[in-house]
Structure formats: C-alpha cells, structure tokens
Amino acid sequence: MPYDLFEGKGNVRKPRLKKDQEFFDRAKKKLGFPEEIDLVTFCAAIVLYKEHIGESLDKKDNLRLKEMAKMYSFKKGKLYDFIILNCLEVRENRLEEFEKYFYAGFEILKEWFEQHGPDVTSEIERFCGILDCLAGSSLDD
C-alpha cells in the first residue's frame, strides 16, 4: 500500500560501527537531544534542507546500521514519509531512503563537530553554529 507509513517497515536504524556509535552517543549528549530518534531526524533534516537549497549530496547505499526506534514511537515518521513520498517522489523503499538521508546528515554533523566541536561549550551555541553553518542568516528573519 503506497499510503502505509514507510510501507509498514518496522524500525528506524542507527550506525553500527563502534566509532560511529560513539559519535552518535556523544552528539546526542552534546546537542541535548532527549531521544536517539531526535538526532536521527535532525541529521535527515540537514540533508533534506541542503538538497532543497540546491546542494547535491552523495548518499551511500550500503549503510552499516542497526535497529533502533520502533516506528510507533517515531512521532514524526508520517512527516518524513510524506516528504520522501511527495517531495522526493520516492514510492518504494522509503524508509531505506530516509536512512540514507540520516546517514548523509550524520556525516555532515560529524564533520562539523570535528571542525568546531572543541571550541563550543553549550547546546545553544552548537545549534546556532550548526544552523549558521547550514542556513546562514536565514534563521534570523
């Protein structure tokens, strides 16, 4: 059924590599996200935004991920499913597509942390930094 949420797929996944896992946990903590899925959606949103403003990004296919949040606890699942279906016009394997976006964003975030992380001390400063880096002054409107 095309209208079934993420085609009825079970769980969202997160990185399986130990190194990635460590960063995932650190980033969640440093950014102050209450749940793991919040970091996952934030990463996906980064890529969706970048593509929307015209940046073309390479997204990997063979992701090393492991199961994480159940779909029913993924509150914004419908939003992301609808974006992938209606905006990206991907009809099949939409959850895998979402995961590609997450992973691409995860890489961007990792890069940002590598570049700016050590100088920044608070959550608000990190978000300001990330959003400035991505969107410039468009958020200041």
Place this chain on the structure above:
Amino acid sequence: MKFIKLKLKNFKPYYDKQDTHQEIFLFDEERKDKNITLNIGPTGHGKTSISEAILWCIFGDIYYKDWENFVNTLSVEIIKQKKENEVNMCAELILELEGEHYRVIRSGSYDIRNGQKMGESKLSILHNGEPINDSIGFIGDHFPTVTLMKYFVFDADDILKKFEENREGSIKDHINKIVGVEKLNEMINSLEEVMKLYDKDSREIESGIHGDIANKIKTKEEDKAKKEDAIKQLERGILELISEKKNLFKASPSPEVIKFSELVNKRDDLEKMTIDLNKRFKESNIISDMDLLLLYVVIDDAIKKLNQRPTTKEEFNFSSTVIKSSLGENYSGILFGKKEDTNLIKKGARIWDEDLDDLEKLDLGSGEGIKTHVIETFRYYEEQANKQRDNFGKYKKDFDKTMKELMKVRNEIRQIGDTTKNKELKDKYEKFRKFEKQIKEKVNLQEEIKEKIEEEIEKDIKDLRDELKRDEEQKREIKQIEEKRKETQILLNISKKTREEFLDDLLASVNRTASESLRSTVKDTDRFHSIEIDSNYKFRVKQKNGEALEERQINKGNLQISMMSFFFGLSKYLRKKIPYVIDDPLLRLDPGHDKRLIEQLSKTNDQLIFHMIPGKEYTTDSFNWLKPYINIQNWLYREKYKGLEFISYVERKDAEKIVYFDIDKF
C-alpha cells in the same frame, strides 16, 4: 485529794428550804484512816445527782452544756410565785489537797421566762477565803480531762453492763479514751492523706520536667563554640588573604588594572548570562524539534507542490467512491456553486430552473482524501516549524548578542594583556581577583555561620535555658515538697510510735494493776492469776502457768471482777490521786468478790464515795465487812415539799452503826 463537802443550791432534787444550800459531808478528816463514804438511798433519791453535781462543779459547761436542765424544778415554781425571773444554781465542792483546803464554786443562772441558762456557768476557787488567780488552770492541773474523769466518777453497774454487751468494743473504747488513740488515729490518717497529696504533687510537677536539658545546652554551647572557632579561622584566613592581596599591589591597582578588572567582571557576567540562557533553552523543549527549523522550507515547498499537482487516478477513484455513496438513490448529481458551495441535485430535478429549489448541501462526512490528509499533515508541521523558528530565533538573538558582547570583552581583555605586555601583571591581577573572590566567599560563610549562631543556636540555648530555669524552679518546688514530706513523715512516725508506746505502756500498766487487783480479789489465784489485754483489745484471763482460760471456764462473777479490775487498772494508769465516786459499786458483784475488791481498793488509801442501794448493796453483811473502812455514812431521803415537788435531803449517820432500811421512811 479528798472531797470534804459538797454544798448544793437548786441543783436537781436538792432544794434548801431556807433558800441557802444543802450540805453533803463526804469526808470526815477526824477519821482519815477510813476512806469509804457511803451515800445510801433507793433509786430516785439523788445519789447520781451527787456525782453529776461534782462533775458540773469541776468542769461546768464542758461537762454538760445544757446544764439548765439541772435546775431544781421546785425552785423554779417558787421563784415564779415570787414573780421573779432568775433562779440561781450553785454547786460547791470543798476539797483537801496536800493539806490545804480549796473551795471550788460553780454557779449559774436560769431564766425562767425562756427556760434557758443565762450565759455560761462561772467558776471560782477560793483558797484561805481568797479566790485563786487561775481557777481553770487549777482544774487542769489537778484533774484529768472530763472524758477521763469518768474513770473516777462512774456507774459500776453501767460499766459492767456495757462490757457484757460488747467486750472488745468496750475495752477498745476505754483504752482509746485513756491514751487518746482515736485522736491520734485521726491525726495519723490526716498525715497519711497529706503524704499522699505531697506525693501526688511531686509526681505532677516531675512529669512536667524536661529532663537532661543541661546536657542539651552543653551540646549546643559546644556547637556554638565550634562555629565561633570556625568564624575565627575564617577571620584569620581573610586577614591572610587581605595581606597577600596587599602584597600583590603595594599601592592601589593602576587604571589599567582597574579597567582590566572591570572587563573581567563583565566577562564573568556575560558568561553567566550565556549559561543561564543555555539552561533556559534546554528546558524549553525546542531541541527535539530542531529538525523542523531546517525542514520548514521543505514543508512549505511540499504544500505548494501538492496544491498544484493534478489529481491522481487513485485520488479520483477514491473521490468517486465517496460521491457515489453520498448520492445514493435519491440524487442525480453534484452542483458546484459560484460561492464554492457544493450541492446535491435530486433525481428528476430540472437544474436549469432558476429557483434551484431541489438542491441540497453535500455532506462528505469524515472520510479522508489522500491529498488533503498529506497537506494537513504538512500544514501541522509547518505551523510547528514556524513556532519553533520563532522560539529559537529569540534564543539565538539573545545568544548572538551576548556572545558578540562577550567576544568583544574577551578581545579587549586579550588586547590589554597584549598591549601592557606584562603577563606578570595579568597573572598578579588574576591572583588578586582570586583572593578577592576567596575573601568574599569567606566573608559570606562567616555571615552565614553568624546568622546560624544568632538565629538558631542562641535561640535554642535561650529556650533551653528557660526550660532549665523552669525545671530548676520545679525541682526546687519538689525539694520543698520533699522537705515538707520529710517533716510530715517524722511527725507521722512520732505519732505512730507514740500510739504504739502509749498503747504498750498502757496495756503493760493496766495488765499489771488489773492482775494484782484480780489476784487479791479472787480466791483461786492459781486459776485466776492475771489479766491480759493485747494490742488487738482481746481480753484474756490467764492461769498461773501462763495458759489463758477459755471463756466457758470463767463464770459471770469472775468475769465481772476481772473487768472491774481492768477498769480500776485504767484509772490507776492516769496516776491521779483523786477520789472515786461510784454508783452501785456492788450491785453486780458476787458475794465474796465484792468484799475482796473493796478491801483491795481501800488499801490504796484513795477516797471511795459509794452510792449504794439499801437492801441490795447495803445489807447487814456488807455493812459488817465495810465497817472498818467507813469514813462517813449518809442516808438520802426525799419528801414532797408543800405538796409540790419531791426534794432530797441528806442525813449524816453514825459511821460505826448500821442503819436499818425503814421502808416507811422512804
């Protein structure tokens, strides 16, 4: 002591025809080796009145407060006839005491108008014709109390009758009267009650005492001392820091240093502001929606695209199904109005009709259209995104502003550090600031401790001291009660001891005297050897071998003589050498016993005034064995005066000669 003479005026049956008084001789000092006075007369001839006259004379109102009843009725009549109001009564006892004569005079007036006495009776005692100063004191010195006087002036018949009726009760009553045990018992009971009250008071006060307050105060004071020490230590620390601070800058810091200081303070404030801002940001729940801040453009674009996109076949089919189910059997189609309203056309209706009467509003129910649902979802998140964008925008604005300022200040600090090129100065100042901070902290801590001492510890100590004071007052009160209790206990012990001693002493004395009296009265002294009354008032007659006789082994006569012995034993205990005035002394005694008893009593040389009934007690036989002891023999007669009332008169007879009972004369 001897009662020599009794003179009576208007007392009971004794009326003097010459309106003076009647004289009753009681002791002839010429015959002082003989000590028995006999007043012989049948019942109603004034024998008991003699006893009453003696007691009233000595004790007056204390003996009998209604003494107006003693007034001679004949005298009342005669005074009435004389149309006078007052009858004078008088009893005078002339007594000999240690060779001296005293006249004890008791007088009183009777008001015939109301039949009442006129005030209290009056006592006067004359010695050699002169009144003595303290007549009441004289009575007190030479006579026992009126209660105990009844052991000297009594009715033997009555005593024995009461003893036969209730032996132990009677003994107890006599002994208690003699030693005043009843009064002592009352006092002991009262003292015991007082002791109980003291104990109760003590317990009540004690329950209000808080206990170990002194230790609590000590602990608090130790705590206070520790805290005061801490304050002193802080003070020393502060002084050291001030000193070190001064060492850093001998003079006051330079303008550069002051500027530097201001900037550092500003930097600290700004850093604190960023920390506070971040705290608020974290608590605002924006973080979990941070993705929406990036997605809002994607969502906006999605809504636009969806609105422009043609309806898909799937969506058309879905809509058709909805429309078909809405039309059912009654409608033929849908009419979209100019005002974007949607109406149903009834079957058979002419849709070109101008009035359009057969149209009805289309109700699509709650079924979801796919495109609509997606758009709605996007719109919801668009709204959320905008809201969170605004929220974050505010935080970001504040944060950027603060950070900008902070960067500026940091830059200035860096510049001062660089331009002075005096890293040492910068370090010194950092140190200076550190000291200042430490001093401030220590001062604050000092204040906190001082506040704690003042507001908590000192208040607690004050409260505890107040409690302690109250406790001490209560303890003092308890101590006072204890002292009073102790005094009362001593008094109680003395009273109990006195009671025991008196009782023991009395019983020992009475037992001894009574036993002697018994032995000299009865024939079989081996069998009736001694009388023993124990502390439980049990009366026993014992044999010589010490064994007590059973009640059935003692006949009535022996019992009476034993009791009389006990009675005389009691009066001997009082150690008063005053005459006995005894009504019916021989009436209940067996022949033989009476003789031996009287002989025994006579040996003591006490004056014995016996009121005896002729024919019963006074007989040829009794006169013969009484004769050696008779001092005076009086016979009591009575006559009807002027046909009005009987009056008594006394005739003294020859003590050596028997007077035969002349029934006609009586």
